[in-house]
Amino acid sequence: MKLWGGRFETGPSQVFEDFSRSLEFDRKLFFADLRGSKAFAKALQQVGVLNADECREIVSAFDGIAAEWDDAAFFTGAPGEGKDEDIHTFVIRKLKERVGPLAEKIHTGRSRNEQVSLDLRLYLRLASDALLERLGRLMSALVALARKYPNAVIPGYTHLRRAQPVLWPHYVLAYFEMLARDHERLSQARGRIDVMPLGSGALAGSGFQFDREAMRRELDLSAVTRNSMDAAADRDFALDFLYAASTIMLHLSRLAEDWIVYSTDEFGWLLLSDTVTSGSSLMPQKKNPDSLELLRGKAGRVFGHLTSLFITLKSLPMTYNRDLQEDKEPLFDAFEQTSRSLEMARVVADSVSLDPARALKSVEESWAVATDLAEELARRGVSFHRAHQLVGKLVLESTKAGKKPTDWTADALAAFAPEFTVEAARLLSPSEAIKNREVPGGTGPQTVARALDEAEARLHAFHHQLAAP
16 A cells, blocks of 8 residues: 555556565554554544544554454455555555545545654664663662672773772772763653644644644653644654664673673683573583673664764754665664663672672782872872882882782881881782772762762762653
């Protein structure tokens, strides 16, 4: 079925029909199209195109069509399969099968340009809610993982070299903060998605005096588009969604890389469970972090979808162009991959375990406390430049002699340089050194305990926000 044709003497070639047909992928908009069409039928009644009985008949038919979704033959092998251009013509054909010629009224005063914009917005609103829910679940899993080892000290890295000791919960909460920004970013994108374009027509606004606010309320959207040309051309909301999804995947890929590295034999203080790893077809001893590698790999796939739509939109003239048909597959796949990746990351977070003793040993064997020593000297009045030089020489001497920080006594430190005090010797213990870092946002034990409580409170607020009507 087609929504056009009167101006043409012949039909399109089969090659063009096959090339332009989108039902194979835009069928994902099926329920959004039904919901939008039901709202539009009520708008048509308000302007007198449909009477009350006709409107009820059409709305009832749409409900019946929705119930057919579970039929395995609904799309495949259905009468007319191969002739529908897209989900919109498919739905109208299904409507005509139920209500006959009355179905031809449903498109009065409506363009597919505004229709597809609405369908996509309704789909992305649900997709955003699904991702927000999965973000919340992963954040909850991270908080639980942080609380599992509240006092564990691990090495913090810069340049992938051991740098300073931090508490395990402090490290885990760093990813919580990334995901919290993702939650905020996606919520903002959802706000820009949640706008009603019906009544915009093809580009100039409808010739019928539709009550656009009534349609907005019917569809439970937050606002009405302000300019009909912009409504036809706009895919910024789709880019917002893709950027939010890409940033989520960026953060998941960084977490995946961390945990791949920390669980290697060379690091060895993070343990991945059998439930999220796999073996080798040749090497019996292998336990591979495939779940995390797939997370890392899928990030590039989602980034590609963002780039794809950016390039599609580049230099498009106003207003609608058929190029915009290419917005859907990137959006659909980005949502699916991001949703699955969030769930996979949650399962990994639920199953991962820490070897606190090995993590602490990794810190103690390095000179991760060097900064703490230098800062202690600075607190005692030594210029930081001098303190930096003294501690650097201490590290050099220790490295040559094969001495760890804990091999130094207070007397030995004082003999090395009189600036070193008993307090400085205490800071050779990583567990003691971190107690000086009680600045807000730091890794001090009291600060981290408060941060964990605050994270749980923020999670509660996120869940409440998502549950709000």
